[in-house]
Structures are given as C-alpha cells and as structure tokens.
Amino acid sequence: MSLADQVLAVNDDLPIRTDKPVHSGKVRSVYWLTEEDSQRLIKEKGYNVKSDSPLAIMVISDRISAFDCIWHGKGGLKGVPGKGAALNAISNHWFKLFRENGLADSHILDIPHPFVWIVQKAKPVKIEAICRQYITGSMWRSYEKGEREFCGIAVPEGLERDQKLPELLITPSTKGILEGIPGVPAVDDVNITRKNIEDNFAAFNFSSANDIAYYEKLLKEGFDMISAELAKLGQVFVDTKFEFGYVTDAEGKEKLIYMDEVGTPDSSRIWDEAAYRDGNIVENSKEGFRQFLLNHFPDPDILLNKDRMDERFALARDNELPLESLMNLSKVYTEIAEKITGQKIHLSDNPKAEIIEVLREQYDLID
Structure with a gap:
C-alpha cells in the first residue's frame, strides 16, 4: 500500500x-x-x-x-x-x-x-466572517504600508508585528461576487464594513437587520470558546474565518447556524504559546505551508499578486513539491487534531x- x-x-x-x-x-x-x-x-x-x-x-x-x-x-x-x-x-x-x-x-x-x-x-450568508485577535499576515502587511483602518474600524498607531490587538476585530469580506451593492466592488473576497452590511443586509442574505448583531455574537462567542480551549492545550488562537447560513428545523422555525468548517488549521492561524512567549512563531496551521511556498519559489510575487494568476496556476500545475514538505504538513494537521x-x-x-x-x-x- x-x-x-x-x-x-x-x-x-x-x-x-x-x-x-x-x-x-x-x-x-x-x-x-x-x-x-x-x-x-x-x-x-x-x-x-x-x-x-x-x-x-x-x-x-x-x-x-x-x-x-x-x-x-x-x-x-x-x-x-x-x-x-x-x-x-x-x-x-x-x-x-x-x-x-x-x-x-x-x-x-x-x-x-x-x-x-x-x-x-x-441559505448561506454571503460573508466570510473573519475575526482577528493578533495583527499578522495580510493585515500586518497593510498596516506596515500605513493603513490604519480595516473594514471601517480604526486601529491604533504603534502596533508591532504579531502583537495581540486591543480587542477582537471583526473584518468581514464578501463571499462570492455580489452585484449592485453601493461601495462594494463586484469581486470575490473584498473587505466590507459593518455599515455596508447594515445598509444592504438583504443583499448579504440576512433575513433581518437584527441578525447582524446575532451573527457577530455567534462569531465572538465561537472565537472565545475555541480560544479558551486551545489555551488549555498551550495554543494561541490568532485569527479565523466563520461562515453562517439559515436552515429551517422540523417545527418550521428558521435559525442561523454555523456552516462550512470551524477552528481548523485551514480556516485559522494557530500558534504554539510557549514559542510565542519566547518571541518565536511556530505555526500549527496551513500558514506554515504558505510560508514554505513563498520561500520555495524564486519569485514569491507570483503567489501574492492576483494579477499573475495564470503564472500561479502554472506554478502549481508544473511543480512537484518535495515529499518532505507535504509530510511535515501532514504532521501539523494530525498532531493538532489529536x-x-x-x-x-x-x-x-x-x-x-x-x-x-x-x-x-x-x-x-x-x-
């Protein structure tokens, strides 16, 4: 075998x-x-x-x-x-x-x-519900370039890379291409503000305006629960993505539910807490594999620049990665799951x- x-x-x-x-x-x-x-x-x-x-x-x-x-x-x-x-x-x-x-x-x-x-x-809510407890990844790259507002939320000056944020930030983006929403470009995965959602809640598939606060509550409670459980295991819950949708139960009652996946190494960043306290980042998520790819190829801009998608697809199609890189990732997934x-x-x-x-x-x- x-x-x-x-x-x-x-x-x-x-x-x-x-x-x-x-x-x-x-x-x-x-x-x-x-x-x-x-x-x-x-x-x-x-x-x-x-x-x-x-x-x-x-x-x-x-x-x-x-x-x-x-x-x-x-x-x-x-x-x-x-x-x-x-x-x-x-x-x-x-x-x-x-x-x-x-x-x-x-x-x-x-x-x-x-x-x-x-x-x-x-019925999916058309939002990638992203929340962040630490400033890292794409948010840090934008902050470093001088951006101080994310999805309509102002963040303070003087933050350092991988630092814990003063509060949990909800930084939603669009799920799929949404047409005809004022101020929201019709492209997938574009950042949006809470006001965008409030003004156009039906376009995002919310059944009522009140459900915006409810989705945020489920987001925060879900994040806090996973964060507390991971802390017991010596892990830091850095950021994650949730998705929500509506279903109808046997009594005919509509309810908002979690869907897709939650708290996984694919949808979240998870760091080793002891290493983080010592000033190092040890990834227990797919982020380590992304970093490997950025270091593996001579021109990482192909992986970061959405204008070079044809080259990027060719890179993935034409290159067999070292076995070791996939086995290392296997170890990350199975060990954090266990x-x-x-x-x-x-x-x-x-x-x-x-x-x-x-x-x-x-x-x-x-x-």
Whole structure:
C-alpha cells in the first residue's frame, strides 16, 4: 500500500445516487441527494429538519489548496495524508461544543465516516466572517504600508508585528461576487464594513437587520470558546474565518447556524504559546505551508499578486513539491487534531472503498 493510495485526492467520482451535478470545491465535493432519498433519511434517522429539506453528502479530500491553487508532491502524491480526516475531526469537535454550550447548530446532521458529512441545505450568508485577535499576515502587511483602518474600524498607531490587538476585530469580506451593492466592488473576497452590511443586509442574505448583531455574537462567542480551549492545550488562537447560513428545523422555525468548517488549521492561524512567549512563531496551521511556498519559489510575487494568476496556476500545475514538505504538513494537521480531539487520526488504507461501503450498508445511497 503506497502513501499515494492512502490519500483521497479525487472525491467527485463516488457512485452516490444523485440527480444533480456534483459540486467540487477546492477541498470538498457535494452530492445533492434525490428528493426521495432526502425524505427517507430524514424519516429513518430522525434529523431535526423540515420533512422536505434537501440533504447532501459532503465528502472531504486530502487535497492541499494554498494561494487559490491545488498543490501536489513527488511520487504521485496528490494531497496530504491524514489532512481530510483531521479537518473534519476538528470541525466536528468544535461544532459539538458550540451546540452543547447553546451557541448555535451547524449544517451537519450526521457523520457516517471520518471523511463524510450528511448536511442540510442552508441559505448561506454571503460573508466570510473573519475575526482577528493578533495583527499578522495580510493585515500586518497593510498596516506596515500605513493603513490604519480595516473594514471601517480604526486601529491604533504603534502596533508591532504579531502583537495581540486591543480587542477582537471583526473584518468581514464578501463571499462570492455580489452585484449592485453601493461601495462594494463586484469581486470575490473584498473587505466590507459593518455599515455596508447594515445598509444592504438583504443583499448579504440576512433575513433581518437584527441578525447582524446575532451573527457577530455567534462569531465572538465561537472565537472565545475555541480560544479558551486551545489555551488549555498551550495554543494561541490568532485569527479565523466563520461562515453562517439559515436552515429551517422540523417545527418550521428558521435559525442561523454555523456552516462550512470551524477552528481548523485551514480556516485559522494557530500558534504554539510557549514559542510565542519566547518571541518565536511556530505555526500549527496551513500558514506554515504558505510560508514554505513563498520561500520555495524564486519569485514569491507570483503567489501574492492576483494579477499573475495564470503564472500561479502554472506554478502549481508544473511543480512537484518535495515529499518532505507535504509530510511535515501532514504532521501539523494530525498532531493538532489529536491534541484538540484527544483521538488518534487513522490513515485509511482505502478511504474511497470505506466510504462506499458505509453509504451502501447503512444509508442505501449507492447505486
């Protein structure tokens, strides 16, 4: 069994029964179930959703995305061993904690396999809800160039790189291209202010203006909860991205929930606390891999400059990364997941065959 076989790189070719095209993102693929299968599972499994809610199977992969590209390694390695299972395990852990502590539910209804979620269809809020407790990364680069206002929030003079901010900053950006919002360019991932959201709440898919304060509350409470738990493990929660959406429960009540993933090394920066106290940054997140890529290639501007996307895609397509770089990243993902969840991350010999078997035997979803 080679290492490449243990990696689930292609996840949009599973024989899951569906009558819609499979949506394949950078890391996850989504299979929308037929109306019959959705209704059958809601009934059989007792999911707390409306009886006619559309359900989907979401399958994670071990693909590694950075700077909007998918990277691969020598020896035919098309992903990072253990990455998919680690990301799902971490998200599952935080979502469960949020639910148990009365914050909000998530889009996940069931977890048939470490790579698989059964999810309900949500109406997504079109905001990448980013919050920052430390000044680093792109925010530091802008601050260094003299910027003192971020998403409409003024930050003080005299801050130093990687310093803790006086308060948790909410710096949202657009999710997808939104047309016709005054003052908001129609491009993906553009920074927005709270006033932009208040003035155009419906365009961002909020059901009411009051939900803006509620999403901020869930954001802060979620951040604080993960931060407190990570502190117990000697880790610093630096910044993260949350996503939200609306679903309707079995009683017909609409509610705002967490969706996508939370508190993972892909969506967050996590630092080792002891190293940070000594003035060093040790990344327990994907950020270390981004830094590796910036140092690995002679012209890092290709990775940072959005005007050079064609060159960037070519870089990712034409370069096999050293095996060591992907194995180091595997260690980062699996070790932080095991720390957070207290459970071992097992590398499956054949993840695809396992997924097919469980979805056939326990859910009757394989043709």
